[in-house]
Amino acid sequence: MIRERYLNLAIMLALLAVPLWAWVSDEPFTITLATRVAILALAGVGLNLALGLGGLVSLGHAAFFGLGGYAMGILAHHAQTYTPLMESPFLIEGTKSMPVIWLVAVLVSALAAFAIGLLSLRTTGVYFIMITLAFGQMFYYFTISWPAYGGEDGLSIYVRNGFPGLNTLDPIQFFGLVYGVLALVLVFSATLARSRFGLALAAARQNEERVRTVGLDAFRLRLMAFTISGAITGLAGALMADLNRFVSPTMFSWHMSGEFIVFIILGGVGRLFGPVVGAGLFIILEHILGGLSEFWMIYLGALLLAVVLFARGGLIGAFSGPEVGHD
Amino acid sequence: MKFRTLLAAASVAALGVAAQAEGVKVGMITTLSGGGAGLGIDVRDGFLLAVKQSGRDDIEVVVEDDQRKPEIAVQLADKLIQSEKVDVMTGIIWSNLAMAVVPAATAQGKFYLSPNAGPSALAGRGCHENYFNVSWQNDAFNEAAGAWTSENGIGKVFLMAPNYPAGKDMIAGFKRFFKGEVTEEVYTKLGQQDYAAEIAQMRASDADLVYYFLPGGMGISFMKQYAGSGADKAVMGPAFSFDQGILGAIGEAALGVKNTAHWSKDLDVPGNAEFVASFQAEYGRLPSLYAAQGFDTGLLVASAASKADVGDADAFRAALKEADFQSVRGAFKFGANNHPIQNIYMREVVKEGDIVTNRVIGTAATDHTDAYVGDCKM
Amino acid sequence: MTDPILDVRGVSKSFGALQASDNVSLNLRAGEIHALIGPNGAGKSTLIKQIAGNMRPDSGSIWFNGEDVTTLDTVARARRGLGRTFQISSLAMEHTVLQNVMLGALGHDGGVMRFFRPVMKDHALLNRAMAALERVGLVDQARKRTADLSHGQRRQLEVAVALTLSPKAFVMDEPMAGLGAEGSRALTGFLDTLRGEAPILLVEHDMDVVFALADRISVLVYGALIATGTADEIRANPEVRIAYLGEEEDGA
């Protein structure tokens, strides 16, 4: 058994080494794949705050992923066409600057998560799963039938947005940026888990009655967790949109929400680096299995089933043994 | 997602093909799994059949499955361009996927040949010298249908399409050439499967004709429900809801329905009968509209490859623009915006033996060109 | 006489035909241990739930520290200083022992929306938490996972968590349940010293404990209070003897 800390370090190094190797050997597509892993991992890390730490099984996180994506799409679209976002009561222009877009993406998805959380956290268990799913679908159908920003066609952004001091069009530099964001969010996530809030949230997951009996409001804790979680997933959405230079309603589809959960499960529920491992494994499988058979999703399904039924700790659990309490 | 089909033979010299700097590498992104996979499979099979029949061994095709997800398509495009270093791209079935992939691909200097789908944005202001549409502009079949409807003295029409951009394009196309009155215009939810509410409206309407665009399963559901509803209005639509793959699922409910298309398997033009026979021999099923488009796209690549070296982009582009191949649709050439100028035919669903299929009954539009060519500044 | 800290006034609660609380009035004064006894199914748990805020009475009111708290929920009552322990241990089982008392300290401090400083290095909270563990004698177990504690240790931890809150009153639902003779004796001694800090409403089955600790005893039968008084008064009460003590002897 390996200490989880060293395993985490190895994971981050591997995620860095693969694209660097690809950069040296001029395999830009591998860098793109690694970037995709990092972004999906980021979305998973966001969900894991709600799901792993808070025990909130959200089947609607695609809503925040999509909102982040559309925050990028809409801002960049207006900048690209030189049309203002709105003129009255005050002028808002589009932008091609990543930091601004990220900020908007985080704020918008946090706001949405707060509103959705306010309604859906009144419910628990299956009701919570289903109502988050329904909210996700609401966004999905809304974007499809809302004509202003392309409807089902989505929005294409021809040139990747800029970040001060970097050439984001260069795959390895964009990867570096995404990797940096992922690392920061992982640190934040670890800090959060060890903070006062993290302690109380984790306790609320295990025993709501206990938390209430010491005078802490479990609902408020969960609402905050859900909001932060949504914000991070929204940030991932903005990055994904920039990777693809494209946004569309499929970012809101419930399959997306399902895949986020799959990352977490493959890696190991509640593990800080679970989503990173899960996303990596998912992308690798997609490529290996996809190369073997047109019906690769059957094998993916079978593997997923096997992990759920027989390997509950996920991949990290298999290597580092059962989880130990944070202290 | 890698279905690599290597058609390059072992030795160029052994087969005596004129020495060229390099062959053409084609990257095909199409839908091979999930919903709508039938269309992609037909395009792929038609394309590969054309390449095979061309006898050229310098065309290599890499086929990838986009699962009908735009994100996947974009990633595959990155892969084909960055990793496989293809020269020509093709294969995308859906407008929204095309909008995601094509602008970026052409901006990176790749050729893109559309074997299906022609969003208006790519025909007008967003046109590009490296983008060739070998199928149709989205509005085309509908414009022809609108013209035909007016010419045949039908005055009142009920219009229906899903509430998404392609649906609205199609309805706009019909209205552009239709001179009569639109009594109702209904937009349904994308993916909707139950049309009882809309059919009730149709029966209550005083329109003479129901014109609708509902691709894939939506069209199947609608037609089956319409036929059982007792509604007696004539029905018409673009060919997408009445193509071979779909008629099998609708069955006799579709008999008599008119639809517009640029191709039909009974179309009497040189090469078409041979195409239908060879496709059937190769794959054991009747070719669809999509197979025909894939086939023509394959012919186009082969014709351009025989005229120019793909390394010389200007020469290759000129060779593509000549469209010097025997289209299974008959006369075919590219307009100023690299979109087809072609005939659009009116077809009727008939029964041949046990098989429900289409028959050409007339020409709805001759040498039809799209409405956006004027917006294209190329 | 000082106002009671906790004052239950004419509380009734029924589930369909079952009258779980029948116009119950009782109070808890500073410095006392008030034991609530009654046969199984007498409605003790239902009454405790209404006092702690898990359940709203159909009629009547509950006053805490001079304030009507009838409509307030558990969280609000806890924040006003109601320290409760459960009949069946209710702890965060995956957390360590220390983390559980830290949670209590956090509840007392109230500043939970803090995201960056590691909570387990927060000295103010740690001191409060460790002091509580010290008092119940669990310091040596601080780093253990709560799920790995023995049954008795969990009961001690429950009390420790309640202590971290520095409550104005304790409500303890059978804290001795499942403890061995040794543990029971230790806890009895501890509760005896605790009453000076805050009064205790004690639900308990063990009559020896009740008679040893309680300043006053209330007897609940079929949802209704049949008697309240000192240990001697209760012992002497014929109604209690018939309805409760007699039955207890038969049943035991």
Add this chain to the structure above:
Amino acid sequence: MSILLLIEQVLNGLQFGLMLFLMAAGLTLIFGVMGIINLAHGSLYMVGAFAAAGVAGATGSFALGLVAALAAAAMAGAIVEITVIRRLYTRDHLDQVLATFALILIFSEGTRWLFGSFPLFLDVPAALSGAVTLPGGIEYPLYRLAIIVIGLAVAAGLFWLIARTRIGIRIRAGESDREMIAALGVDISRLYTLVFALGAALAGFSGALVGAIQSVQVGMGEPVLILAFVVIVIGGIGSIRGAFVGAILVGLTDTLGRFLLPVLFGFVMDPSAATSVGSALASMLIYILMAAVLLFRPTGLYGRA
């Protein structure tokens, strides 16, 4: 817009709702008795439709197709219960979501592997084709009328089964206390397999019925699945009566919303924008309904707290 048209639309909503009920009843039964959240319920619907299309295509008999749909879906359900679901009873909802999500992938791609990518043909039986004239002069498709009748009959049958039969008593007992029923000496795992197969058969049956008027294709179960979830959440998970009321509510809301919203918006904006905005809103209407219900009753209309 005439009053007759409105009545016809109400009938359509009713029919849609009853169809949803068949799906939702199985889902809610399985949840109520076993506490299992089954995302793969839509796959069983698809299995039913494909089995019906396959058998009806081969034999020419719609009735045989229906029988095949019931058998195939029940069998698939039983196999799934024995191999997978059985291991999930003691797990949390997260594992159930994941495992049944995996089952969706396996079922969908497996069906495509067996039947290919093109939609299958399944038609309304000749005896039920065409339309009938109802009192008041409404012409209504006979097949949809048949669906209404069948849906009501199945609903009545289910209520009877739950309330009156020995199986129903066991189901209700299992619902309230798993250990108690095991103590009574009832073979709990057989009961669970039976209930799961019954739910699956209901899904397969509705898949086959709907397959005759819709497209029989891979992935057809998913939109219906999500609607069925909305239904049982509105009705209260585990309650058959809730599923019935929820299904009718969703059916009517969706159908009438699609029809009326564009008309309503037509009063305040131009027709083209009105249809666009109206249908956009209509597609979200049932989710709004669901959110509204949960706002006031977090466990649904007939849910237990």
